[in-house]
Amino acid sequence: MLQGWVIIVVSFAYLGLLFAIAYYADQRADAGRSVIASPYVYSLSLGVYATAWTFYGSVGRAASDGVGFLPIYIGPTLMIALWWVVMRKIIRICKQNRITSLADFIASRYGKSALIGGLVTVIAVVGIVPYISLQLKAVSNSFTIVLQYPEIVMPAKVGAVPFLHDTALGVALILAAFAIAFGTRHLDAAEHHQGMVAAIAFESLVKLLAFLAVGIFVTFGLYNGFGDVFARAEASSRLRTMLTPLDAVAGSYASWAWLTILSMLAIMFLPRQFQVAVIENVDEDHLNKAIWLFPLYMLAINIFVLPLAFGGLLHFPAGSVDADTFVLTLPMAERQELLALLVFIGGLSAATGMVIVETIALSTMVCNDLVMPVLLRLRVLRLNQRRDLTGLLLGIRRGAIVLVLLLGYLYFRIAGEAYALVSIGLISFAAVAQFAPVVLGGIFWRGGTRRGALAGLAAGFLVWFYTLMLPAFARSDWLPIGFLEHGPFGLALLNPQQLFGLARLDHITHAMIWSMIANIGAYVGVSLSTAQSAEEHRQASLFVDVFKRSGEAGGARFWRGTASAPELFDLLARFLGPASAQAVFQDYARGKGVQWPGDDLLADAEFVHYVETQLAGAIGASSARIMVASVVKEEALTIEEVRQIVDEASQVVAYSHQLEQKSRELEAATTELRAANERLQELDRLKDDFVSTVSHELRTPLTSIRSFSEILREDPEMDLTQRKKFLDIITKETERLTRLINTILDLSKLESGTTEWHETSIDMKDVIESTMTATSQLFKEKNVRLEAKLPERVPRLVADFDRVTQVIFNLLSNAVKFCEAGKGRVEVALAEDNGFLRVDVSDNGPGISPKDQKVIFDKFRQAGDALTDKPRGTGLGLHISFHIVEHYGGRIWVTSRPGKRTTFSFTLPLAREPAPVNAT
Amino acid sequence: MDNLEIKGQRLVALSMLGCLVFNYPILELFNRPGTILGIPVLYAFIFVAWGLLIALMALVVETKSRSGR
Numbered sequence: 001m002l003q004g005w006v007i008i009v010v011s012f013a014y015l016g017l018l019f020a021i022a023y024y025a026d027q028r029a030d031a032g033r034s035v036i037a038s039p040y041v042y043s044l045s046l047g048v049y050a051t052a053w054t055f056y057g058s059v060g061r062a063a064s065d066g067v068g069f070l071p072i073y074i075g076p077t078l079m080i081a082l083w084w085v086v087m088r089k090i091i092r093i094c095k096q097n098r099i100t101s102l103a104d105f106i107a108s109r110y111g112k113s114a115l116i117g118g119l120v121t122v123i124a125v126v127g128i129v130p131y132i133s134l135q136l137k138a139v140s141n142s143f144t145i146v147l148q149y150p151e152i153v154m155p156a157k158v159g160a161v162p163f164l165h166d167t168a169l170g171v172a173l174i175l176a177a178f179a180i181a182f183g184t185r186h187l188d189a190a191e192h193h194q195g196m197v198a199a200i201a202f203e204s205l206v207k208l209l210a211f212l213a214v215g216i217f218v219t220f221g222l223y224n225g226f227g228d229v230f231a232r233a234e235a236s237s238r239l240r241t242m243l244t245p246l247d248a249v250a251g252s253y254a255s256w257a258w259l260t261i262l263s264m265l266a267i268m269f270l271p272r273q274f275q276v277a278v279i280e281n282v283d284e285d286h287l288n289k290a291i292w293l294f295p296l297y298m299l300a301i302n303i304f305v306l307p308l309a310f311g312g313l314l315h316f317p318a319g320s321v322d323a324d325t326f327v328l329t330l331p332m333a334e335r336q337e338l339l340a341l342l343v344f345i346g347g348l349s350a351a352t353g354m355v356i357v358e359t360i361a362l363s364t365m366v367c368n369d370l371v372m373p374v375l376l377r378l379r380v381l382r383l384n385q386r387r388d389l390t391g392l393l394l395g396i397r398r399g400a401i402v403l404v405l406l407l408g409y410l411y412f413r414i415a416g417e418a419y420a421l422v423s424i425g426l427i428s429f430a431a432v433a434q435f436a437p438v439v440l441g442g443i444f445w446r447g448g449t450r451r452g453a454l455a456g457l458a459a460g461f462l463v464w465f466y467t468l469m470l471p472a473f474a475r476s477d478w479l480p481i482g483f484l485e486h487g488p489f490g491l492a493l494l495n496p497q498q499l500f501g502l503a504r505l506d507h508i509t510h511a512m513i514w515s516m517i518a519n520i521g522a523y524v525g526v527s528l529s530t531a532q533s534a535e536e537h538r539q540a541s542l543f544v545d546v547f548k549r550s551g552e553a554g555g556a557r558f559w560r561g562t563a564s565a566p567e568l569f570d571l572l573a574r575f576l577g578p579a580s581a582q583a584v585f586q587d588y589a590r591g592k593g594v595q596w597p598g599d600d601l602l603a604d605a606e607f608v609h610y611v612e613t614q615l616a617g618a619i620g621a622s623s624a625r626i627m628v629a630s631v632v633k634e635e636a637l638t639i640e641e642v643r644q645i646v647d648e649a650s651q652v653v654a655y656s657h658q659l660e661q662k663s664r665e666l667e668a669a670t671t672e673l674r675a676a677n678e679r680l681q682e683l684d685r686l687k688d689d690f691v692s693t694v695s696h697e698l699r700t701p702l703t704s705i706r707s708f709s710e711i712l713r714e715d716p717e718m719d720l721t722q723r724k725k726f727l728d729i730i731t732k733e734t735e736r737l738t739r740l741i742n743t744i745l746d747l748s749k750l751e752s753g754t755t756e757w758h759e760t761s762i763d764m765k766d767v768i769e770s771t772m773t774a775t776s777q778l779f780k781e782k783n784v785r786l787e788a789k790l791p792e793r794v795p796r797l798v799a800d801f802d803r804v805t806q807v808i809f810n811l812l813s814n815a816v817k818f819c820e821a822g823k824g825r826v827e828v829a830l831a832e833d834n835g836f837l838r839v840d841v842s843d844n845g846p847g848i849s850p851k852d853q854k855v856i857f858d859k860f861r862q863a864g865d866a867l868t869d870k871p872r873g874t875g876l877g878l879h880i881s882f883h884i885v886e887h888y889g890g891r892i893w894v895t896s897r898p899g900k901r902t903t904f905s906f907t908l909p910l911a912r913e914p915a916p917v918n919a920t
Numbered sequence: 921m922d923n924l925e926i927k928g929q930r931l932v933a934l935s936m937l938g939c940l941v942f943n944y945p946i947l948e949l950f951n952r953p954g955t956i957l958g959i960p961v962l963y964a965f966i967f968v969a970w971g972l973l974i975a976l977m978a979l980v981v982e983t984k985s986r987s988g989r
Contacts, residue, residue, distance in 0.1 A: 067962060067963060067966060070966060071942075074938070074942050074966075074970060077938065077970065077973060077974065078935050078938040078939055078942070079935070080977075081931045081932070081934050081935035081938065081977055082931065082932060082935050083931075084924075084927060084928045084931045084981075085928045085931070085932060225958070226957075226958060226959050227955075227957060227958020227959065228958070230955065230958055230959055230960055230963075231958060253943070253944040253947070253948075256943070256944075256947075257943055257944070260939075260942065260943075288981050288982070289981075291931070291977055291978075291981050292974055292975075292977045292978035292981055292982075295970075295973075295974045295977065296974050299967070299970055299971060299974060303967070306963060
């Protein structure tokens with residue numbers, strides 16, 4: 001079924017399907033329901049990176065280099081991880097400045113220089129033409145091979161084809177038609193080609209599926225899985241060497257590293273990648289999914305490359321079939337007609353996707369950055385007076401598309417046979433890598449100047465041309481081959497492939513090293529030794545600080561002059577067409593809350609900048625600059641003024657940062673103050689409580705002393721026993737009063753830090769035992785059992801004997817106080833615990849609620865409700881104990897649950913320097 | 921703002937990790953004869969490491985910003 005007409009019908013059906021998809025997507029876009037507003041479509045459209053070179057050429061390269069093809073696909077993975085930092089910035093810059101191509105981007109950054117835009121365009125066209133010819137060659141070759149079915153004959157042996165039957169030319173013309181239909185349908189300031197992107201995303205799916213299909217067929221159909229293919233390769237003496245040593249197979253590690261770098265740059269700076277990744281991006285957030293989906297796509301399309309390469313090498317006798325065609329010839333050799341057809345379509349989709357996007361991107365560059373600046377400068381053409389230039393613009397772009405494709409075709413006819421697919425592609429990669437220093441430098445380094453960029457681009461391009469392009473010409477017999485072998489005029493030092501004697505490197509590595517040295521060196525060197533103009537300075541600041549400014553009005557601050565809205569309208573209408581211009585003006589007017597036409601639109605700096613940006617979308621930044629300048633009277637700003645505006649802006653930013661900082665500090669201070677105030681109020685309340693409690697505690701004994709004294713005074717007849725009883729009470733109450741006052745004095749000394757500490761070496765066991773003896777009377781009175789669990793020996797520690805006794809006394813008397821008479825049981829335990837001595841005093845009293853536990857060591861706090869419960873102590877004992885324990889660096893705490901045992905514990909450190917006397 | 925920055929930094933770190941893993945001398949460690957499940961060591965290492973790197977990138981990008989702050 002693989003007759004010529006079937007293949008042609010299927011191919012046209014496929015291209016027709018592409019047209020249909022693109023048409024549908026464009027219709028949807030016009031209706032406002034975009035199909036490309038999806039991260040998945042965005043990620044798939046990035047797959048335009050995988051061209052016919054990937055589809056056919058990877059296997060070819062793998063067949064000679066083993067893993068050597070992989071850096072081309074690993075590099076993008078490494079680069080895309082940086083996209084969140086780099087690409088997001090580039091996308092934002094392009095959106096704000098309506099930049100529509102790579103050339104426009106670089107020209108805008110360096111002072112909207114038409115010269116730079118032109119140079120970039122020339123480099124891009126010269127660099128990419130071989131790459132386009134590679135695609136045409138792949139399609140033409142695969143077509144020729146399929147046509148020979150069931151024979152497998154290499155195209156080189158088919159012989160010359162008559163001009164009319166030339167597939168490559170036919171393909172080139174059909175693709176030109178497609179690119180014109182969907183790339184230059186209308187002029188749009190945003191330059192989104194929704195139909196094209198939808199078609200490209202679809203093509204990415206087709207080529208992936210086709211490649212996976214043939215990969216699975218060969219790996220699992222012809223062989224029994226990956227292991228089998230490799231095992232057979234291992235068994236073949238011809239292939240064994242390819243299975244391991246990287247340095248012998250893929251060239252040196254230097255080649256590997258440089259190929260990685262090259263592909264890292266290519267994924268950003270190939271015009272088609274810039275087009276789909278930046279210009280066609282409709283939402284920055286799509287980067288999120290793309291960052292991992294696109295590398296995954298690369299991984300998937302590469303999994304079967306090695307099995308296919310080894311499968312092909314094993315299957316065909318050495319040298320009979322070009323490894324670049326294994327993908328197609330393997331299914332053909334196995335009589336899998338449908339699969340072969342699918343592969344052919346897959347290859348077609350890979351090639352067409354690349355060619356369509358690349359030519360559209362290049363045509364925008366050629367039109368906006370090469371042709372228009374020249375035309376606008378040629379006064380003879382009187383373009384300034386033409387009413388409608390949209391037709392001219394579209395015409396130039398269409399012409400550029402056809403021209404680029406024809407150039408590609410020409411290159412294919414003349415030089416295409418000399419190289420394998422991969423080598424041609426790499427030459428193009430090296431060309432676009434020359435954009436890297438000026439773009440990356442341009443968005444992160446303010447200092448790059450127009451002259452620096454020009455010097456860098458020119459130097460890099462020249463070295464690239466000399467080391468890669470001239471040898472390619474020499475191989476195609478355009479130049480004497482002796483030029484390659486002995487250098488120009490016999491000067492070996494200038495040998496283009498061993499420049500200055502740098503040998504033992506592959507051509508690409510050699511060219512990259514020299515061109516990057518020349519490029520970066522000239523860019524940095526000249527930038528540092530030349531001054532920026534006002535325009536350059538302002539553009540540099542707009543690009544580098546894009547995230548620090550908001551909205552498109554950023555550039556408006558740099559403009560001063562007078563303009564009239566109708567004149568600006570006329571200008572815009574000439575390039576965008578009246579309808580689009582009307583829409584643009586109405587959009588702006590709506591934002592300002594006025595009507596257009598109707599109300600007077602104030603043609604202020606912001607508005608002029610807005611119009612210029614819109615215009616830049618259609619004709620490029622440098623041309624837009626010239627056109628706007630022709631209808632408005634503007635005052636040129638000096639470099640000092642621009643610098644001042646930039647500085648002011650950065651100062652304002654700095655001030656606002658400072659203000660934010662200050663206000664945050666203020667807030668923190670306020671919070672602190674509020675907390676301090678609350679604490680003070682709490683202390684005040686505590687003081688009040690303290691005074692009232694103390695007064696209360698003092699008054700009770702005083703009242704009783706006074707009443708009994710009065711009774712004694714008024715009743716002299718009282719009998720002696722009664723009198724003695726009363727006097728006993730008075731004495732007891734006086735003692736209580738004294739004790740209370742002593743405690744308070746003690747506490748105030750403790751709190752003010754004026755207590756005297758009499759440090760001696762004490763044995764905790766002694767202290768506990770003597771305190772137990774002293775309190776035994778209390779326990780007996782209330783019939784509460786007191787038990788002690790003391791170890792045989794504990795280390796001695798240095799402390800004030802009386803103070804420690806006081807702590808234990810407080811805990812014991814507390815315990816007995818809260819125990820129920822008769823049933824109470826108090827237990828004292830002593831233990832050594834990790835450098836501390838620990839004393840536990842537990843009782844089976846009513847327990848303490850968690851709320852009370854928190855405050856029980858505060859002054860005058862007692863467990864229970866102060867209103868209803870009768871107070872059972874001064875409420876100072878625990879507070880004093882707390883101070884004493886704290887003084888020795890120990891800890892005191894309580895563990896209790898209401899109804900369960902309550903345990904008061906404290907620790908004192910063992911190894912302690914004796915505390916200085918009177919220390920706090 | 922800060923979340924975006926942290927995400928960016930994590931991705932840059934992954935990129936640097938990738939540059940390390942897919943270069944001399946780490947590659948040299950796996951550049952020797954022998955197979956893993958029938959696949960030559962070097963090929964197996966490259967594809968597995970590549971897959972893992974992509975997985976990590978997906979993790980960083982797709983994790984909702986519960987990070988750092």
